[in-house]
Amino acid sequence: MTEAEIIALPEAGGSCQVQWRRSSRARRVSLRICPRQGAVVVVLPPQAARRAGLALLRANGPWVLARLSALAPANKLLDGGRVMLGGRDCIIRHDPAAAGAALDGDGIVLGGAAADLPGRVVDFLRAEARRRIGVLAARHGQALAVQPAAILVKDTRSRWGSCAPDGTLAFSWRLVMAPDWVLDYAVAHEVAHLREMNHSARFWAHVSRLTPHRNAAAAWLRTYGPTLLRVG
Incomplete structure (x- = not known):
């Protein structure tokens, strides 16, 4: 507790x-x-x-x-605030008359009550993370002739992704805020574990085959990852 x-x-x-x-x-x-x-x-x-x-x-x-x-300021996801999506800065726009949530140019437009706005932004980002991760996992899985048992999108505290012994992959929804090439690396890393449940030379060879962004993406997450944890 x-x-x-x-x-x-x-x-x-x-x-x-x-x-x-x-x-x-x-x-x-x-x-x-x-x-x-x-x-x-x-x-x-x-x-x-x-x-x-x-x-x-x-x-x-x-x-x-x-x-x-030294932590970045907390981002409470309020109307007129900003949030990253795929490394792109988006403005949060509240429109009570809007149905659901949608990207509109450089903004994310969300309907509903103002009090529910932070939660609705997170819901939108989680759904977008699930969609984008699914596309990447399918592509990388095909390249390695593997298929995850399931894909979970969670709000993890210490790991950006994981691969369970049964082949279930789990990812932090916050990765969707990172640049696309960082998300690509994170998904490739976990998919490669479906072939090698370790960090051997063979594992890293699979990762390098799937994505060229290993070193740069790992460095980005070390530097900017804590900022993603301050959102919401």
Whole structure:
């Protein structure tokens, strides 16, 4: 179970949102930054006391506040705001009379109540991600003579994509905001796992056969991926 609270870090001259998470797999107390929530996550082993996590947090207060302040501003997906689609900057336009959601020039036009706009933008992006990923997975699967058992579009926290032992591929919907060539690499990577469930030389040879963007796309995700997590 995850609990959240604001904790002052007087030694570091500030405060931050903290999420407490107890994990049966953790062997020691640890800290990590959650770009999506703009918070620091304190992970506790089953028997660890919260005071141990608080001590670690305060000992690393300057690092925590520096990392949080370096995050991109949260994008709440409001009318007149902007969101990326395939690496292209799109304006969010709310039209109460519009039916559904649609691309219109340099914008995404969405109907419905204004209060529902952020959720409707996310729904649109998820649907677009599902469509684009499906096209790429079919193309890359044909090239390697493989076919995924299923394709899932999720909102993952730590991985952009995964391949399950049963052949199910899962992707973060947020990849649809990245440039097309980054999405192409992410899909090619997981499809290649249908041939090699490892990261061997044979696996990377399959990836290179499917897409020329491996190194550039991986670098893009390292640099700009956290910004995608700040959307919504």
